[in-house]
Amino acid sequence: MPTIIDIAKKAGVSFKTVSRVLNEEVNVRPATRQKVLDAVKILNYRTNTAARNLRSKRPKVIALLINNPSQSYTQSVQLGALLGCQKYGLFLNLHTKYDKETIVSLASNAETIGFILTPPISDNKKVLETLSNLRKPFVRLGTKHPKAAGTCICIDDRQASYKITEHLINLGHNQIGFIKGHADYETATHRLLGYQEALEANGLTTNNDLIVQGDFSYASGLVLTEKLLGLNEKPTAIFASNDEMAAGALAAAYKKGLRVPDSLSIVGFDDSPIAMAVYPQLTTVRQSLSDMIEKAVEILAKPQTDNKNKIVILDHALVLRDSTGPALDT
Amino acid sequence: MPTIIDIAKKAGVSFKTVSRVLNEEVNVRPATRQKVLDAVKILNYRTNTAARNLRSKRPKVIALLINNPSQSYTQSVQLGALLGCQKYGLFLNLHTKYDKETIVSLASNAETIGFILTPPISDNKKVLETLSNLRKPFVRLGTKHPKAAGTCICIDDRQASYKITEHLINLGHNQIGFIKGHADYETATHRLLGYQEALEANGLTTNNDLIVQGDFSYASGLVLTEKLLGLNEKPTAIFASNDEMAAGALAAAYKKGLRVPDSLSIVGFDDSPIAMAVYPQLTTVRQSLSDMIEKAVEILAKPQTDNKNKIVILDHALVLRDSTGPALDT
DNA sequence: AGCAACAATGACAACGTTGTCAATTGCTCT
DNA sequence: AGAGCAATTGACAACGTTGTCATTGTTGCT
Numbered sequence: 001m002p003t004i005i006d007i008a009k010k011a012g013v014s015f016k017t018v019s020r021v022l023n024e025e026v027n028v029r030p031a032t033r034q035k036v037l038d039a040v041k042i043l044n045y046r047t048n049t050a051a052r053n054l055r056s057k058r059p060k061v062i063a064l065l066i067n068n069p070s071q072s073y074t075q076s077v078q079l080g081a082l083l084g085c086q087k088y089g090l091f092l093n094l095h096t097k098y099d100k101e102t103i104v105s106l107a108s109n110a111e112t113i114g115f116i117l118t119p120p121i122s123d124n125k126k127v128l129e130t131l132s133n134l135r136k137p138f139v140r141l142g143t144k145h146p147k148a149a150g151t152c153i154c155i156d157d158r159q160a161s162y163k164i165t166e167h168l169i170n171l172g173h174n175q176i177g178f179i180k181g182h183a184d185y186e187t188a189t190h191r192l193l194g195y196q197e198a199l200e201a202n203g204l205t206t207n208n209d210l211i212v213q214g215d216f217s218y219a220s221g222l223v224l225t226e227k228l229l230g231l232n233e234k235p236t237a238i239f240a241s242n243d244e245m246a247a248g249a250l251a252a253a254y255k256k257g258l259r260v261p262d263s264l265s266i267v268g269f270d271d272s273p274i275a276m277a278v279y280p281q282l283t284t285v286r287q288s289l290s291d292m293i294e295k296a297v298e299i300l301a302k303p304q305t306d307n308k309n310k311i312v313i314l315d316h317a318l319v320l321r322d323s324t325g326p327a328l329d330t
Numbered sequence: 331m332p333t334i335i336d337i338a339k340k341a342g343v344s345f346k347t348v349s350r351v352l353n354e355e356v357n358v359r360p361a362t363r364q365k366v367l368d369a370v371k372i373l374n375y376r377t378n379t380a381a382r383n384l385r386s387k388r389p390k391v392i393a394l395l396i397n398n399p400s401q402s403y404t405q406s407v408q409l410g411a412l413l414g415c416q417k418y419g420l421f422l423n424l425h426t427k428y429d430k431e432t433i434v435s436l437a438s439n440a441e442t443i444g445f446i447l448t449p450p451i452s453d454n455k456k457v458l459e460t461l462s463n464l465r466k467p468f469v470r471l472g473t474k475h476p477k478a479a480g481t482c483i484c485i486d487d488r489q490a491s492y493k494i495t496e497h498l499i500n501l502g503h504n505q506i507g508f509i510k511g512h513a514d515y516e517t518a519t520h521r522l523l524g525y526q527e528a529l530e531a532n533g534l535t536t537n538n539d540l541i542v543q544g545d546f547s548y549a550s551g552l553v554l555t556e557k558l559l560g561l562n563e564k565p566t567a568i569f570a571s572n573d574e575m576a577a578g579a580l581a582a583a584y585k586k587g588l589r590v591p592d593s594l595s596i597v598g599f600d601d602s603p604i605a606m607a608v609y610p611q612l613t614t615v616r617q618s619l620s621d622m623i624e625k626a627v628e629i630l631a632k633p634q635t636d637n638k639n640k641i642v643i644l645d646h647a648l649v650l651r652d653s654t655g656p657a658l659d660t
Numbered sequence: 661a662g663c664a665a666c667a668a669t670g671a672c673a674a675c676g677t678t679g680t681c682a683a684t685t686g687c688t689c690t
Numbered sequence: 691a692g693a694g695c696a697a698t699t700g701a702c703a704a705c706g707t708t709g710t711c712a713t714t715g716t717t718g719c720t
Contacts, residue, residue: 051676071603273401
C-alpha cells in the first residue's frame with residue numbers, strides 16, 4: 001500500500017503538501033495540486049483511515065436519527081450508514097429519540113460531526129428548528145422541503161410515481177386506486193402528486209373515491225384495499241405508496257378471491273425486502289436507501305465541500321415484477 | 331480518554347506490559363495481569379482501534395459468505411457483521427460466491443482473518459471441506475453439525491421449536507400443521523424435531539399428512555397452507571418454519587376466508603422484520619441474527635482464545651403476538 | 661552457591677497521518 | 691530593484707498502539 005510519502009516522492013513535493021491536497025485545504029497552487037492528484041491516481045493511493053483517525057482531532061461520530069415503525073426500513077438505513085462510516089473511518093451513533101434535549105446534547109458533544117435525519121423526523125418542524133439553531137451540519141433524507149435548511153437527499157418521488165402510474169395506464173388500467181402514505185411524511189404528498197399528474201396527462205379523470213388515506217402499514221393496505229374493492233366502480237389496479245401497504249393489498253385481494261395480477265394489478269414503492277418476499281413479487285419503484293444514507297455520510301465526512309442547503313437527487317428505477325398485468329376487458 | 335500509558339502508571343508497570351495483558355499474550359504473571367486489569371476497570375479504558383490498526387500488522391478483514399434468497403435475512407446478517415467490525419476496527423468483505431476458487435483466493439489473502447459462513451453455505455459439505463484444508467479459521471452460523479469443524483453459533487432450534495409448538499398445544503390445538511424449511515438448511519431439520527417431540531410429549535400423535543415440505547419462501551407457505559387447509563382433517567394451527575412462510579400462510583388463510591387467529595392460528599420463526607409488518611402480527615421465535623454475527627466477528631477478532639470446534643448457543647425467546655389464539659371447540 | 665535456561669518485564673522505534681510552526685516563494689507597491 | 695506582505699511549501703513532532711530486542715527476575719539443576 002502506498003503512503004503519502006510515496007506520493008510525495010512521485011510528485012516531487014513534501015508529504016505535508018500531499019496531505020493538504022488530500023484534505024482539500026486552501027492555499028495549494030493548482031499546478032501542485034494537479035501533480036499530487038496525478039501521483040495519487042497512478043499509485044492508486046488510498047488514505048489510511050487508522051493513521052488519520054489516530055492523529056486527527058476532528059470529530060468522528062455521525063448521529064443518525066431514526067424512528068420508523070418499519071423494521072426493514074430501519075435496517076436498510078442503518079446498513080447504509082454503517083457502510084458509509086466504514087468507508088470514512090467514522091462511528092455511528094444511532095438514536096430513536098428526537099426531543100430537543102437529546103438533540104442538543106448530541107450537538108454539544110465535540111465528537112459529533114453532524115446529524116442525519118430520516119423520515120418522518122426529517123420532516124418534523126420542531127426538530128428542524130432546533131437543529132438550525134445549533135452549530136452542527138445536518139443532512140435530511142426524504143423529499144425536498146422548501147423551508148427547511150440543511151442538505152437534502154432524495155429521489156424524485158413525483159416523477160417515479162408518475163412513471164409507475166403510467167406503467168399501469170399503459171397496461172390498460174383506467175380505474176387505478178391510490179393508497180396514500182402517512183400524512184407526517186412529505187414523500188407521501190409527492191407520490192400522490194405524481195399519480196394525479198399521470199392520470200391527467202393521459203386523459204383520465206381523477207376519482208376521489210379511488211384515493212384513500214393509508215399510513216404505510218400492511219394493515220392499512222389490507223383494510224383500504226378491501227374498501228376500494230367494495231366500491232361500485234372497482235379499481236382494476238391499486239397503487240400503494242409503499243411496499244408494505246402493497247403487501248397488505250395483496251392479502252386483501254386473496255381475501256376477496258381475486259387473482260393477482262389477472263384480476264387486479266398491484267404496485268408498491270421502495271423495493272424494500274418485502275417486495276420480493278411476497279407472492280406474486282411486487283412491481284415497484286427501487287430507491288436505494290443504503291445509497292442515500294451512504295451519500296449522506298459522505299457529505300458529512302467531507303466538511304470542506306459546501307453542502308448547506310444543497311439538494312442531492314439520486315436515481316430511482318421501475319422494477320417490473322409479477323404483480324402487474326394487462327387490465328381485463330370489461 | 332485514558333491510554334495504556336495512564337493504565338501503566340496506575341498499575342505501576344510499563345505500558346508494554348499493559349499492551350501484553352490487553353492482547354492476552356502469554357508470559358505475564360497472574361498478579362501483574364490482575365493489577366493491570368484493575369487499572370483498566372477503574373479508568374474505564376477502551377482500546378484505541380485506530381492506533382492499534384495503524385501499528386499492528388495483523389489481518390483486519392472478515393470474509394462473510396452469504397447467499398440467501400431472503401433480502402431481509404441478508405440485511406440483518408450484514409448489519410450484525412458491520413456492527414461487530416466497527417467494534418473491533420475490522421473491515422468486512424461480503425461475498426455471495428462460494429466456489430472453491432473464491433474461497434481459496436480469499437484465504438490466501440494475508441489481510442483475511444477468517445470466514446463467517448451463513449446458512450445454507452454453512453451446511454455445504456464442499457465448502458466445509460475446502461475450508462478445513464486451509465489455514466484460516468472460520469465460524470459457522472446455524473445449527474451445530476456433528477462432523478463439521480470450526481466454531482458454530484446457533485440457538486437451540488429444537489428447544490425453541492418445542493416451546494412454540496407447546497404454546498399452540500396449550501391453546502388447545504391438537505391438529506397442528508407443520509411446514510418444513512428448505513432441505514439444504516440443517517436448522518430446518520431441528521425445527522421439525524422440536525415440533526415432533528412436543529407433540530409426543532403432550533400425548534398427541536404425529537400425523538404425517540400435516541407435515542409438508544416448504545422452502546422458506548412466502549410462495550411455498552402460501553401454496554402449502556392451501557394444501558393443508560384442503561385436508562379432510564384440517565389443522566387448526568400451522569407452524570411455519572420461518573416468518574416468510576408464515577406470512578404466506580396468512581395469505582392462504584385470507585384466500586380461504588379464514589380469520590386469523592379466530593379460525594386458524596399461525597406461528598413463524600426468526601422474528602424477522604416481516605413478522606411485525608403483516609397483519610395480524612406473527613407469534614414467532616426471536617433469534618437475533620445480528621447478535622449471532624456480532625459474536626462470530628468477536629470470535630474471529632480475538633484470535634488467542636481457543637475457538638476451534640466450539641459451539642456457542644445464544645438465547646432465543648418466544649414472542650407472542652396476534653396470530654395465535656385458542657382453538658375452536660369442534 | 662553458582663550457573664544456565666527460561667520467564668517476565670521494560671526501552672524504544674515505528675506505523676501513516678495531521679498539527680504547528682518555520683522557511684521559502686511570489687506578488688504588489690514604491 | 692527592494693521592501694513588505696501574503697501565499698505556498700516544508701520540517702518535524704505527535705497521536706496510541708504493537709513489534710523488536712534488551713534487560714532483569716526466577717527457577718531448577720549441579
